[in-house]
Amino acid sequence: xxxxxxxxxxxxxxxxxxxxxxxxxxxxxxxxxxxxxxxxxxxxxxxxxxxxxxxxxxxxxxxxxxxxxxxxxxxxxxxxxxxxxxxxxxxxxxxxxxxxxxxxxxxxxxxxxxxxxxxxxxxxxxxxxxxxx
Amino acid sequence: xxxxxxxxxxxxxxxxxxxxxxxxxxxxxxxxxxxxxxxxxxxxxxxxxxxxxxxxxxxxxxxxxxxxxxxxxxxxxxxxxxxxxxxxxxxxxxxxxxxxxxxxxxxxxxxxxxxxxxxxxxxxxxxxxxxxxxxxxxxxxxxxxxxxxxxxxxxxxxxxxxxxxxxxxxxxxxxxxxxxxxxxxxxxxxxxxxxxxxxxxxxxxxxxxxxxxxxxxxxxxxxxxxxxxxxxxxxxxxxxxxxxxxxxxxxxxxxxxxxxxxxxxxxxxxxxxxxxxxxxxxxxxxxxxxxxxxxxxxxxxxxxxxxxxxxxxxxxxxxxxxxxxxxxxxxxxxxxxxxxxxxxxxxxxxxxxxxxxxxxxxxx
Numbered sequence: 001x002x003x004x005x006x007x008x009x010x011x012x013x014x015x016x017x018x019x020x021x022x023x024x025x026x027x028x029x030x031x032x033x034x035x036x037x038x039x040x041x042x043x044x045x046x047x048x049x050x051x052x053x054x055x056x057x058x059x060x061x062x063x064x065x066x067x068x069x070x071x072x073x074x075x076x077x078x079x080x081x082x083x084x085x086x087x088x089x090x091x092x093x094x095x096x097x098x099x100x101x102x103x104x105x106x107x108x109x110x111x112x113x114x115x116x117x118x119x120x121x122x123x124x125x126x127x128x129x130x131x132x133x
Numbered sequence: 134x135x136x137x138x139x140x141x142x143x144x145x146x147x148x149x150x151x152x153x154x155x156x157x158x159x160x161x162x163x164x165x166x167x168x169x170x171x172x173x174x175x176x177x178x179x180x181x182x183x184x185x186x187x188x189x190x191x192x193x194x195x196x197x198x199x200x201x202x203x204x205x206x207x208x209x210x211x212x213x214x215x216x217x218x219x220x221x222x223x224x225x226x227x228x229x230x231x232x233x234x235x236x237x238x239x240x241x242x243x244x245x246x247x248x249x250x251x252x253x254x255x256x257x258x259x260x261x262x263x264x265x266x267x268x269x270x271x272x273x274x275x276x277x278x279x280x281x282x283x284x285x286x287x288x289x290x291x292x293x294x295x296x297x298x299x300x301x302x303x304x305x306x307x308x309x310x311x312x313x314x315x316x317x318x319x320x321x322x323x324x325x326x327x328x329x330x331x332x333x334x335x336x337x338x339x340x341x342x343x344x345x346x347x348x349x350x351x352x353x354x355x356x357x358x359x360x361x362x363x364x365x366x367x368x369x370x371x372x373x374x375x376x377x378x379x380x381x382x383x384x385x386x387x388x389x390x391x392x393x394x395x396x397x398x399x400x401x402x403x404x405x406x407x408x409x410x411x412x413x414x415x416x417x418x419x420x421x422x423x424x425x426x427x428x429x430x431x432x433x434x435x436x437x438x439x440x441x442x443x444x445x446x447x448x449x450x451x452x453x454x455x456x457x458x459x460x461x462x463x464x465x466x467x468x469x470x471x472x473x474x475x476x477x478x479x480x481x482x483x484x485x486x487x488x489x490x491x492x493x494x495x496x497x
Contacts, residue, residue, distance in 0.1 A: 048199075081467075
């Protein structure tokens with residue numbers, strides 16, 4: 001497993017994404033409500049650049065005629081055919097067990113080269129978003 | 134046997150043979166309404182406001198989100214970007230262009246005819262000439278089917294154009310396309326070697342009937358059932374004897390679905406055995422006219438979970454002879470040339486991805 005620094009946390013605020021190339025792979029790194037997630041930038045359907053899609057919520061399963069909008073900011077829709085994926089897991093909404101996109105681990109780490117940080121902080125004020133693939 | 138219909142150009146020059154895919158459904162758009170308005174005469178110029186079908190819009194997005202040209206303008210309006218994203222990306226040898234004029238929904242036939250002509254002038258002056266130094270773009274000219282006499286005049290304007298391969302119209306209509314009021318259009322297409330393409334659009338819009346019982350509630354219903362109009366038009370074309378009257382006519386069913394064809398033909402052929410006397414001009418089962426007269430574009434190809442089922446379906450529908458690849462770029466339901474189909478036998482792949490279309494459109 002290798003580490004790839006994606007950005008400073010201040011450069012990737014909630015609701016935003018950054019698409020990076022790491023070891024020849026295109027990967028989208030997302031900040032969802034302050035937590036970071038990474039997905040392979042290729043839809044399992046027809047290999048569209050999935051991570052360019054709109055970040056939305058979703059209508060939850062409901063009774064006919066009832067609309068329950070939820071999970072704002074957690075759902076990625078493929079820019080081609082509109083398939084919905086849970087950004088936090090990489091699993092599709094319509095078939096989470098079978099149709100999924102590869103997800104990667106992301107951590108937030110202190111910037112040890114930042115001389116203003118003298119001790120390892122409990123809360124990283126402006127650390128590094130690190131992708132592990 | 135019916136005559137094999139000649140394509141628009143029947144000469145082939147081996148030295149000019151191109152390899153690569155033929156994409157039979159590519160949508161190009163004006164950079165703005167002014168590109169159409171400037172080609173309309175008054176009073177239509179003032180009246181034209183652009184516009185598509187008005188409702189049944191895709192609730193997610195109508196076009197690929199990555200198809201917006203980086204330098205601005207609508208999707209499908211920038212030839213450099215379209216070449217980069219489609220032609221060069223996949224090695225497309227020919228792209229058959231189908232602009233979306235939506236001229237068939239207007240109550241005033243003269244307005245619809247004027248819109249069709251303006252789109253045709255725009256297409257010819259831009260994508261078929263200025264943007265087309267290598268001839269990769271082949272065009273479909275639009276006609277307004279509610280005024281077949283005017284449509285014939287429009288077809289005459291494009292006779293002999295080196296890059297026009299077919300006449301197109303919307304599947305939205307007030308009557309099925311086999312009926313005789315449309316026959317002058319087919320006579321003109323046959324005379325000038327143009328295929329006649331039907332593409333979804335304007336069904337249930339403006340003056341046209343909706344091919345389902347009433348209006349469906351949702352886009353998902355409307356979009357799934359687009360194939361209903363195609364089935365009705367095809368049964369009409371076959372039973373009315375259009376291909377008997379016009380043995381050189383070829384009809385391209387574009388984006389109308391594919392997998393319904395075998396079952397519909399089994400049903401129609403079975404009916405013909407009992408009811409042949411009603412349509413005595415059909416001297417062979419209706420399905421036997423398909424290979425000589427009908428082609429289907431593939432997108433959106435139906436995709437069963439088991440790819441073997443699709444391969445079986447391709448066999449049942451005589452895909453080797455009637456099916457032509459299409460991507461529908463830049464629309465949301467784009468079929469990728471590299472990912473939409475499962476692995477196909479080599480001959481079938483070659484036929485679907487170019488050979489059949491080359492023969493159909495007389496491309497080298």
